[in-house]
Amino acid sequence: MGRCMTGGYYMRKARGLLIALLSIALVACQNDEAQQNPEAPEEQDTPAEEPESDGTSDDxxxxxxxxxxxxxxxxxxxxxxxxxxxxxxxxxxxxxxxxxxxxxxxxxxxxxxxxxxxxxxxxxxxxxxxxxxxxxxxxxxxxxxxxxxxxxxxxxxxxxxxSGTPEADPRYSFKENYNIEVILDASGSMAAYAGEETRMELAKREITSFLSSVPEEANVSLRVYGHEGTGSDEDKEKSCSVIEEVYERSSYDEAEFANALDRFEPAGWTPVAGALESAKESFEGLDGEENTNLIYLVSDGIETCDGDPVAVAKSFAESNISPIINVIGFNADADAQRQLQEVAKEANGMFSNVNNADELKEEFNHSDEVLKRWEQWKRDADKEITRDSIDxxxxxxxxxxxxxxxxxxxxxxxxxxxxxxxxxxxxxxxxxxxxxxxxxxxxxxxxxxxxxxxxxxxxxxxxxxxxxxxxxxxxxxxxx
Structure with missing residues (x-):
């Protein structure tokens, strides 16, 4: 294609040169005619028509x-x-x-x-x-x-x-009780497709797989936000104010959890700060001295309800609840990733951005391995879990x-x-x-x-x- 376009360029140049020579000849003829007819009245100047583009100097x-x-x-x-x-x-x-x-x-x-x-x-x-x-x-x-x-x-x-090893930070040492909560973004953008399924469909499936595999002694809960109203300005107040623990903290029950998932679909706005504040209130009484409190925040977007999720995360992390807050961005854009990273940083947790179900599953798998060690610790507290037990x-x-x-x-x-x-x-x-x-x-x-x-x-x-x-x-x- 490049050669053809270059050849066309030189053809246009040649055509332009020919037109210029003809124009010079025409002017010369007109000058001769004017000299031969000195009595002829001068013609009025008329605006010259714009020549069509011919690929010459104008082009x-x-x-x-x-x-x-x-x-x-x-x-x-x-x-x-x-x-x-x-x-x-x-x-x-x-x-x-x-x-x-x-x-x-x-x-x-x-x-x-x-x-x-x-x-x-x-x-x-x-x-x-x-x-x-x-x-x-x-x-x-x-x-x-x-x-x-x-x-x-x-x-x-x-x-x-x-977690649970002698090298662990005190927050990550094993406690008698293990409480796990997933906070799931159910705002309208979670209806977007990631491959052949929506982000919400993928998230529901992988969250179910994760929570169904935790030890029986662990308590699990699921909190959602953005599932009420629509993304319109008229529904903003309603959508931002409804944050719901659809599966209340307890041991995992397959049928009840499936019913909880059926209660919501992606719909409205994104109150990340409000969701963290709601979680903080629900964890009151679960002191970090006796409880390992693990929270996963799964979101694909930035705060849109005028809250400050970074400040709330910092306050939550500094409370006596001592939560481990890990943040998963799901196809999050640049602005959302920046904010979610700051949330994880202030909460002393991990941040990762995933693009598909396999990557989301991998993030939850890390907790599966830690929970297995906690279960082992519960059954045999005298058995020291050393760094050698993990890779x-x-x-x-x-x-x-x-x-x-x-x-x-x-x-x-x-x-x-x-x-x-x-x-x-x-x-x-x-x-x-x-x-x-x-x-x-x-x-x-x-x-x-x-x-x-x-x-x-x-x-x-x-x-x-x-x-x-x-x-x-x-x-x-x-x-x-």
Whole structure:
């Protein structure tokens, strides 16, 4: 396609030159005629008609303006340039496609989604400069980029994995009673599809699987919010105020739990702060000295009911309830991920963002293993549970797998996006190859670095959790 377009360009140039020569000849003839008829009245000037575009200087000027627009427009959009360091990859947020893995969707669906998000962004000129290609790639990258795990997340995961061991934080030491609550977002956005099922359908199934497998001695509960009203402004007050413990704290009963799940569907707004406040009130009397209180908050969106979930999480964590609050973002966008991460941070819990049922199941599986150790501890309290009874390298393996998945998804998304744009004749084959070169420049830090990161974590692990924490905080400081 590129060669055909280039050939057309030179044909237009030649045609323009011919027209110019004919115009000169015509003017010369008119001058001769005027000299031969000096008495002829002068004709009034009339506005000249705009010539049709013929691909000559006017078209070139318009094309030059379009070239400048791409660079200027990207600068005005204040987009982050593609990362050049590992730290920039870690700090990277999801793109405007919300980190959706295009290759997990039907080709027609993912094609449509990309083209819609691309919008009316200017096309590349036929022979773009390096600056124009860089700007174009920055825009494309801003659409398809996804988040990467932070090596410091290994510390949170490892802290939780050490529950009940001599190395554990006091909050994670085993107590006589174990209380588990899942707080589930039932706002309207949970009706969105994640593959062939809605987020709500996937969440209900995996929550059921998790709670049905906990020890009989453990108490479980399910709290939902956003399930009343609609997402309209008129229903906001109603939707934000209704937060319900649909399965009250008790041992797990399969039939009763199934009935509880049937009582709600995704509907309205997102009162994350209100849900945490409601949970805090229900845990009154369950002192952390005698109870291990584990809470999972599963949400796909940001607070929309004017509350401050970060402040509530901090207050909850500092109470004598001493909860372990782990937060799971379900296809959460960049703003929601930032807020949910802060909630987990203030609550001294773990945060993870999942995109499908398998990833959600994996997050709950970590608790399954801890609960099995608690059950063992309950049955044989004299038996010491040592660090050797768990695989502390699991945290590093999880990080490695998450990084690998993120880098694979990023590369596949970029590749598919470039193919689609070429198929739509938005870019040429030559454009695609030039942009593909820029994609390859990213691979050493998005893909190739994962083995180095894993080895670095393993080396830090040998020196113990405290030393590991210090090293990672020095190596990967939080973004200011």
């Amino acid at each position: 070139v000027a318009e094309e030059d303006s379009n070239q400048e627009d791409i660079v200027t427009l990207v600068e005005q959009m204040n987009l982050d340039a593609p990362p050049e360091t590992v730290q920039e990859v870690i700090n990277q947020e999801v793109g405007s496609l919300n980190g959706i893995n295009l290759h997990h969707l039907d080709r027609d669906e993912s094609h449509k989604l990309l083209i819609e998000e691309y919008g009316d962004f200017p096309r590349l000129p036929e022979e773009p400069t390096e600056e124009e290609l860089d700007a174009y790639f920055t825009y494309l990258y801003s659409l398809v980029k996804n988040s990467f795990p932070d090596p410091k997340d290994v510390l949170d995961f490892l802290t939780f994995e050490l 502390s390298s699991k945290a590093i393996t999880k990080f490695y797998n998450q990084w690998s998945s993120a880098s694979t998804n990023l590369n596949l998304n970029l590749g598919r996006a470039l193919d689609y744009l070429e198929n739509e004749e938005i870019i040429t084959y030559d454009h695609k190859m030039a942009l593909r070169d820029r994609q390859r420049e990213l691979e050493p830090i998005t893909s190739g670095i994962r083995n180095d990161l894993r080895d670095e974590l393993k080396e830090a692990q040998k020196e113990g959790l405290d030393s590991m924490r210090q090293k990672l905080e020095e190596r990967y400081p939080d973004e200011e």
